[in-house]
Amino acid sequence: MTGEITLVVRTRTDAAEGVVLLDLVRQEGGLLRPWAPGAHIDVVLPGGLGERQYSLCGDPAQQDVWRIGVLREDGGRGGSVHLHSLYEGDPVVVRGPANHFAFQPLPGREYLFVAGGIGITPIRAMVRAAEEAGAHWRLVYAGRSRGTMAFLDELLGDFGDRVDVFAGDEGARADVVALLGEAPDAVVYCCGPARLIEAVEAASGDRPRGHLHLERFEARALGAPVYDESFEVELLLSGITVTVPQERSILEVVEEAGVLALSSCRVGTCGTCEVPIVDGEVDHRDSVLSPEEQDDGVSMMICVSRAACPRITIEL
Numbered sequence: 001m002t003g004e005i006t007l008v009v010r011t012r013t014d015a016a017e018g019v020v021l022l023d024l025v026r027q028e029g030g031l032l033r034p035w036a037p038g039a040h041i042d043v044v045l046p047g048g049l050g051e052r053q054y055s056l057c058g059d060p061a062q063q064d065v066w067r068i069g070v071l072r073e074d075g076g077r078g079g080s081v082h083l084h085s086l087y088e089g090d091p092v093v094v095r096g097p098a099n100h101f102a103f104q105p106l107p108g109r110e111y112l113f114v115a116g117g118i119g120i121t122p123i124r125a126m127v128r129a130a131e132e133a134g135a136h137w138r139l140v141y142a143g144r145s146r147g148t149m150a151f152l153d154e155l156l157g158d159f160g161d162r163v164d165v166f167a168g169d170e171g172a173r174a175d176v177v178a179l180l181g182e183a184p185d186a187v188v189y190c191c192g193p194a195r196l197i198e199a200v201e202a203a204s205g206d207r208p209r210g211h212l213h214l215e216r217f218e219a220r221a222l223g224a225p226v227y228d229e230s231f232e233v234e235l236l237l238s239g240i241t242v243t244v245p246q247e248r249s250i251l252e253v254v255e256e257a258g259v260l261a262l263s264s265c266r267v268g269t270c271g272t273c274e275v276p277i278v279d280g281e282v283d284h285r286d287s288v289l290s291p292e293e294q295d296d297g298v299s300m301m302i303c304v305s306r307a308a309c310p311r312i313t314i315e316l
């Protein structure tokens with residue numbers, strides 16, 4: 001991910017109950033880095049609150065503004081509460097954008113978008129891109145109540161019955177198995193809470209390679225490592241080899257060795273620490289790469305993924 005810049009809040013808008021939209025711009029005006037649907041930025045929070053990832057949910061054609069949607073989580077770690085305290089003119093330090101949920105619509109192709117709650121933020125830009133590309137698409141949008149669902153009126157107004165709404169307080173629950181079964185040829189993009197992601201993943205077992213794309217907010221539950229012993233990691237560019245004990249991550253060990261390694265979430269959800277694999281079997285434990293990408297063995301997230309053998313070589 002690219003270096004830090006400080007932007008300012010140009011506009012703050014209440015988008016739904018507990019959801020605020022922040023439009024971020026350069027204080028002096030001017031263009032920001034381009035982005036495509038599915039991209040996110042890292043927001044670097046003050047006061048030791050760390051970093052959080054937020055999907056860009058505006059219009060990629062508006063190149064002077066990045067829009068993020070933030071759900072207030074009062075029981076969270078404080079990041080969303082801080083962002084909800086911001087108003088016009090307040091500074092926000094960001095990095096990015098990066099994209100591990102990329103969407104390249106093809107005319108005539110069929111897409112099924114599944115969004116749960118604030119998971120609508122990356123999906124909103126995808127829906128519009130699919131529409132512009134002349135693709136066939138349908139959106140399944142689930143939330144606690146209509147009042148908590150950002151962009152709902154806009155999406156219903158613009159696209160009508162191509163949007164299926166499931167509001168929990170109306171007793172409507174999305175039957176994921178049935179919905180996916182009705183679209184066997186569709187390429188599926190899903191973003192939302194863990195239980196929605198898991199349901200979509202479970203219902204997509206025999207979908208062809210490349211037909212399921214997931215973006216998780218939370219790290220997926222991990223089982224025991226494949227190789228439950230310490231292992232060696234040769235760092236090709238640094239010219240050293242480190243030993244990673246069972247209870248530590250590759251990232252921690254390489255940082256301790258004085259090697260510069262980028263990181264952000266450190267739990268396998270953001271993709272910042274991605275490093276190319278040169279040699280060896282890897283136990284992929286991240287929530288970013290698709291199963292196909294993990295099988296390809298091109299890269300790994302060194303904050304959570306480990307060796308599946310006594311020694312691996314990575315490009316670091």
Ligand code: FES
Nearest residue numbers: 264266271273303
């Ligand atoms: S630091 Fe976020 S995936 Fe590793």
